[in-house]
Amino acid sequence: MKEMLNIRDVAQGGLALGLKHDSIPLWEDGSNIVFEDAGVRPIPAQIPVVNKPIQGPARGGLESRVDGYRTLIWAALQGAEPKLFRRRENEGAATNVSRTSGGAYSNNVIDETRTDNATFWSFANWGSDTVVGTDGVNPIQIYKGTTFENIAGTADAPTYAKIVARIQQHLLALNTNNGDNVVEWCSENDIDGVGAWTPAINNSAGNLVLRHLSSAIISAVPLGESLAVYGTDEMFAVEYVGPPYYFGQRLLLTNIGSVSRYGVVPAGRIHYGLSHRGIFRTDGISMEYIDNPQLHDYLFQGWVNLEQISKTVGVHLAGDRSVVWFLCTKGSMKPNAAIQYNYGNQTFTRFSFGRSFGTSGDVFFFPHLIDNDGNVFQLQVGDIAPSVGESPFYFDPECTITAGYGEAGYGEGGWGELLVYS
Amino acid sequence: MVKAAGENSLSTVDGIAQVQILDSGGVVRQYLAASTDTVSCFLQTKDLHAGDPIIRKIVDLVELDITDQSFHVDLHVSIYGRDDLTTPRKLLADLTPNGNNPFRMHTTGYGYVSLRIEDRSIRRRWKLTGFRILGNMAGKRY
Numbered sequence: 001m002k003e004m005l006n007i008r009d010v011a012q013g014g015l016a017l018g019l020k021h022d023s024i025p026l027w028e029d030g031s032n033i034v035f036e037d038a039g040v041r042p043i044p045a046q047i048p049v050v051n052k053p054i055q056g057p058a059r060g061g062l063e064s065r066v067d068g069y070r071t072l073i074w075a076a077l078q079g080a081e082p083k084l085f086r087r088r089e090n091e092g093a094a095t096n097v098s099r100t101s102g103g104a105y106s107n108n109v110i111d112e113t114r115t116d117n118a119t120f121w122s123f124a125n126w127g128s129d130t131v132v133g134t135d136g137v138n139p140i141q142i143y144k145g146t147t148f149e150n151i152a153g154t155a156d157a158p159t160y161a162k163i164v165a166r167i168q169q170h171l172l173a174l175n176t177n178n179g180d181n182v183v184e185w186c187s188e189n190d191i192d193g194v195g196a197w198t199p200a201i202n203n204s205a206g207n208l209v210l211r212h213l214s215s216a217i218i219s220a221v222p223l224g225e226s227l228a229v230y231g232t233d234e235m236f237a238v239e240y241v242g243p244p245y246y247f248g249q250r251l252l253l254t255n256i257g258s259v260s261r262y263g264v265v266p267a268g269r270i271h272y273g274l275s276h277r278g279i280f281r282t283d284g285i286s287m288e289y290i291d292n293p294q295l296h297d298y299l300f301q302g303w304v305n306l307e308q309i310s311k312t313v314g315v316h317l318a319g320d321r322s323v324v325w326f327l328c329t330k331g332s333m334k335p336n337a338a339i340q341y342n343y344g345n346q347t348f349t350r351f352s353f354g355r356s357f358g359t360s361g362d363v364f365f366f367p368h369l370i371d372n373d374g375n376v377f378q379l380q381v382g383d384i385a386p387s388v389g390e391s392p393f394y395f396d397p398e399c400t401i402t403a404g405y406g407e408a409g410y411g412e413g414g415w416g417e418l419l420v421y422s
Numbered sequence: 423m424v425k426a427a428g429e430n431s432l433s434t435v436d437g438i439a440q441v442q443i444l445d446s447g448g449v450v451r452q453y454l455a456a457s458t459d460t461v462s463c464f465l466q467t468k469d470l471h472a473g474d475p476i477i478r479k480i481v482d483l484v485e486l487d488i489t490d491q492s493f494h495v496d497l498h499v500s501i502y503g504r505d506d507l508t509t510p511r512k513l514l515a516d517l518t519p520n521g522n523n524p525f526r527m528h529t530t531g532y533g534y535v536s537l538r539i540e541d542r543s544i545r546r547r548w549k550l551t552g553f554r555i556l557g558n559m560a561g562k563r564y
Contacts, residue, residue, distance in 0.1 A: 001482050004472045005555040021468055021507055029466040041490070041549040042463050042541060352462070 011035040014347025017339075018298030034320060034340065035347040043351060044320065044379055052374030053085050053094035054078045057334065057356030059108065059135075060121030060261070061370070063363035066129045067145045070363045073097070073131060075121035076374050082108045082121065082135060084148050087376065089364070094376075097147045107137045111333055117310035120261035122163040122220075124171065126191060132171060136162030140173065142192060157197040158184055163220045163261070165227050167247070168240045170204070172220075173197075174229065180216030183208050183229070183238055185247060204246050210236055212251050219258035219273075221266050223284050228271060230258040237284060252284050262357070265314035265323045272323040272341065274312055276300070279325075279341065290341065295348065299339070305330050315358035317367055317379065326355045334372045463541040465550075469507060469534035478531030478560040479503075481514065485524045486539070487552040497548070498540045499525045503532030511536065531560035 013025025014035045021028070032043050054076050061074030069088040076083055082105045085094040098105065108119035123133040131143040140157050141148035151157045161173035161184070170185040178184065187203035190196040199205045210217065215231040222228070226239040229249075235256045241248040257275040258264045264273035271282050272290075278299075279291040291299070300306065305328040312327040313335060321344035326335040336354035341347075355377075358369040367379045472479060481501050488497070497519055502511035514529035529535075535555065541548070 001556050001558060003554060003556050004479055004481075004559070005470055006552070007554075008552045010550055010552055016468075024468040026467055027465055028468040030464055032463040033465055036549075039489070039549040039551040040465060042547065 009038050010040050011038050011345055011347060014342070014345070015349045017348060017350065018294035018296075019292075020294070023294070031350060031352045034322070034349055035342055035345055036320070037345070046369060046377040046379050048375050049368075049378045050087050050094050050376035052076075052376075053096065054083060054374060056374050057372045058370035058374060059119055059357065060123060060133075061357055061359060061368075062123040062125065062131070063359045063361070063368070064125050064131050065363055066131065066143070072359065072364070072368055072376070073123060073133070073143070074357060074370060074376075075133070075135070076370075077108055077110060077119070080108050080110055081106060082119070084121075084133065084141070084143075097143060099141060099149050100147050102139075102150050105135065105138050108135055112308050112310045117218075117260065118308070120310075122161075122165075122261065124164045124166045126166060126171060130191075132164050132166075132191065134161045134164045134173070136160055136175065140164065152192045152194075154194045155186070155192045155196045157186070157192075163217065165220050165222070167225070167227055167238070170240070170246070172227065172238065172247075174220050175217040178207070179209060181210045181213045181231075183210065183217075183247070183249070204243065206246050208238075208247060208249055210249055212236075215257075219261055219264050221264045221271060223266070223271065224269055226284075228252070228264070228284060230256070230264055230273070232257040232259075232276065235282065235284070235287075253282060253287050256280055256282060256287050260310045260312040262313045263325070265316045265325075265360075267316050267318070267323060267343065270343075272314070272316075272343070274314065274325050274327075276309075279339075281343075290346070291348070303329055303337075305332055308333055311335055311356075313355070313357050315355075315367060315369065316360040318361065319366075319379075324351070324358075326351075326358070328354075336372075464538060465540075466538045467536045469502075469504065469511075469536045470555075471534050472555075475505075475533040476562050478505075478533060478562075479535055479555075480531045480558045480560050481527060481529040481535055481555055482557040483524050483526050483555075484517075484537065485554040485556070486550060489549050489551055491548040496542050498542055500538040500540070501527065501529055502536045502538065503529060503534060505533040507534070529557070531558075 015027050015030050016024040033040050034043050056076050056078040058074045059077045064071050072087040074085055084098045086097045087094050109116045112118045119135055121133055121135045126132050129145055133141045139150040142151055158173050158176035160177050162175035165172045169188045171191045172185045174183050176182050184207040186196045187205040197205050213231045213234055217229055219230040220227050226237040229236040229238055235253040237250045237252050239248055259274050264271050273280050278289040278296045280287050280289050308328040312325055314325045316323055322340050322342040324338050324340040326338045328335055329337045335356055338351040340349050355369040356372045361367040369377045499517045501515040503514045504511050515527040517525040
């Protein structure tokens with residue numbers, strides 16, 4: 001008996017999706033594993049932390065700190081009628097924070113059609129315990145710790161906007177009723193005062209049109225001090241330039257875009273995105289496609305349901321030094337799988353479970369992922385425990401969460417017979 | 423000390439088991455939940471020829487270097503072989519774990535061998551950092 005093979009670097013090349021035999025470094029297939037350093041391991045544990053408040057997928061959300069509490073806010077879709085929910089770190093369950101006046105939200109697009117992308121809410125932190133949200137159908141919503149409510153009519157804000165973002169002391173509304181390539185902003189430090197959105201000699205409200213855009217504005221992601229605005233095939237920077245114009249636009253790159261509202265993921269000053277041309281990385285100055293042609297063909301000519309690609313949701317998992325995109329595969333109307341790129345060792349892998357939305361752990365210690373039923377999971381709880389606190393989001397450092405026959409993981413937690421605290 | 427919700431038992435709400443933790447400081451951590459959906463975890467190598475695809479390899483032993491494991495890891499290893507990349511792979515051995523011992527077998531000789539590693543347990547933590555395949559070269563096919 002002699003040694004025939006001795007493989008030490010098992011992370012080499014990652015998962016070679018789409019490659020032909022001779023080009024495959026080592027692993028030709030796999031699922032729910034990640035490559036890190038020189039090893040391979042199962043994906044990190046996920047602990048369900050919030051039972052679904054309603055049966056339906058999440059369509060957008062953010063992490064914020066409101067009234068001193070770390071707060072997860074998300075939109076859940078039940079039919080075409082979305083509801084907004086909050087989970088504070090000191091609360092055991094989700095709280096409905098949908099508007100109390102103006103009736104139920106309406107007319108969200110459940111499934112992508114030839115003319116409409118699936119609805120995703122866009123949220124922005126406005127500071128001062130205030131969060132702003134919008135769905136592109138109903139009026140812009142403002143949350144100040146109790147419930148979201150319509151922005152005051154006297155503010156003269158756009159009738160609707162598909163995206164909201166904040167730069168400097170201004171709230172920006174993008175893709176509005178005034179044009180799908182329009183950017184409008186409120187007067188300085190005033191989002192809902194009388195005339196706050198009407199450009200006038202005595203305020204700093206304004207608007208501009210991204211005329212070079214060959215499509216509607218699809219996505220907007222912070223890039224340093226500017227806002228990177230993506231269409232299907234262009235990337236713009238919307239930047240604060242000061243009075244008298246306040247904001248300007250700059251075409252950064254062409255042949256780069258986003259397939260969905262959350263298709264582009266920021267990781268520091270680098271953006272990773274899924275466009276119809278492939279998976280790219282850009283810093284706003286240069287860009288490169290990080291998928292090879294074979295992976296591109298694998299994704300777009302066989303694996304991905306292109307008719308529902310606007311449901312693609314990207315999440316930055318900083319703890320794994322990776323970006324993951326949950327998407328619908330062929331035959332599925334829900335995001336039911338994922339492709340992950342590890343920017344630390346430049347490897348790809350894939351997951352066989354879906355999540356309808358996720359946040360990157362901007363305020364909490366860990367990312368949150370929400371499944372297609374609306375249950376909220378927290379990533380990596382079992383592996384890394386931050387500190388003692390009053391919240392179920394925290395665990396003692398020596399606390400090992402063991403559910404059923406093993407540690408929770410892969411988007412599930414076993415059968416939960418016993419939890420061991422040591 | 424840990425208690426499930428209620429009386430050390432689980433209550434199930436729409437497929438989610440609600441549990442709570444009572445930590446050493448007496449703080450109850452509620453609404454942790456364990457869902458019941460599971461997904462598989464596996465890795466499959468390409469066809470490995472160890473330098474010469476026309477020399478048959480009889481696999482006698484596979485060693486996995488596993489670190490960072492929690493409890494007992496229930497990994498299964500399957501060995502496949504074939505002489506020609508255009509023909510289907512043949513399953514040569516399907517091995518269940520035997521403690522920390524290497525996976526032992528004695529396969530038919532093939533020009534290519536490949537390895538499939540699957541975690542069939544309910545989610546354990548482990549990390550594969552390498553593997554070795556030992557056996558005998560059985561001469562050329564022709």
